[in-house]
Amino acid sequence: MKTKKSKGPDAKERILDVSEELFANGSFASVSVRSVTSKAEVNLSAVNYYFGSKQGLFHAVYVRRATLMNHERLHLLHEADEKAQAEGRDILLSELISAMLTPPIFWLCDEEKGFSVYIRFLARAYLEESSDMDKVLRQEVDVFDRFVPYFQKIRPELTKEDIYWRIHFMMGVMHHTINHFHRISLLSHKACEKGSSEDTRDRLVNFCCEGF
Amino acid sequence: MKTKKSKGPDAKERILDVSEELFANGSFASVSVRSVTSKAEVNLSAVNYYFGSKQGLFHAVYVRRATLMNHERLHLLHEADEKAQAEGRDILLSELISAMLTPPIFWLCDEEKGFSVYIRFLARAYLEESSDMDKVLRQEVDVFDRFVPYFQKIRPELTKEDIYWRIHFMMGVMHHTINHFHRISLLSHKACEKGSSEDTRDRLVNFCCEGF
DNA sequence: GCCTATTCTAAACGTATGTTTTAAACAGGT
């Protein structure tokens, strides 16, 4: 019997928003259920009520936006593919890489929605040792598999192994860029500042294209 | 009054070894002082006795090998520089990048000593939010500064900003490779296995060279 | 207005945490 909630913008959603942010800034263990519930202004037991456990909450944060992001990736891939076919040419390496990296990078720089927080959350989630995470990552792996044939088509000299390694490296650059977005200015003694999303994306895509 | 210790290979060192490993596999918060002391077979209070606090222990783990690693980097840089001068040529880009990446990557693949654990520890430490870490990273930043003029010499078309960005990306690929060393086989459906240290290093250096 | 399922609240539980304290054991130096 679905009803309207009492407390404004849905307590459940508010918990997800808050924990997304906290998990983005700290490790799983360093974020307490109490810090979540107090910041979300819900009762302590709400987390266990809605998500069963702290681990369940973490999982829910991941799932909420993962599907959407991977759909965006596949959508961009599809678009680029159609455009290439229409122009009677192969898909470009930069288009492939851009399709993989643009959703997270754009989300990262998206100030308005909570997506930027999600991307930082994701990059951190990859480091959690929970055996859950491997299962959770499956979805992303499946998406990448869809890209592999395209890479092979335009770089036939590469083995599958080569391609997986390079995708692996690309994700590395990306996650690092995300996790240390704020540290580039420290490294460069303020020579570099956080630029626009396009600037960051272009630098990143460029680096990866050449590396590939 | 410096004396010989009673319990074999120095309790203090044993604590560092154990916590290095535990911090390499989990976040700061997820590692308990008790798990350290019990695995190191020392009394619970030993951590606070030797290092003042858990945070102090973490810091000590970092410091123990950081200086050595950065010395190795500078040593390789110096070697390459001398070799290039002797041959009357500019230093190669690959030599520069190799000097930065070889120490951590070789340590990573070094089965014998505890260095491999340290490298994983390091990559994780970068993500700890403690304001301490920024100070701790200064040392590495200083080393990279020594490399910048060389990059500028052989790539005069690049601005300092460009160079910092690319060093930034390189560290990203490296840390990711380290943190997800075990996951490459998951991503590739077992197509890729953890190869030799040379293989990994070469792939990595190559990717970074081209990206640069 | 009553019923039922859902949501929220407050309190408590048991355990694990980092740190401190107090005292015992120990190892040279003289």
Next chain:
DNA sequence: ACCTGTTTAAAACATACGTTTAGAATAGGC
């Protein structure tokens, strides 16, 4: 042997943790 500084030991401290429980509040369906 005695002293002194260092290291180990066991216990206790206070707090923070994730989770559970039992009951109050709430909202629609009829």
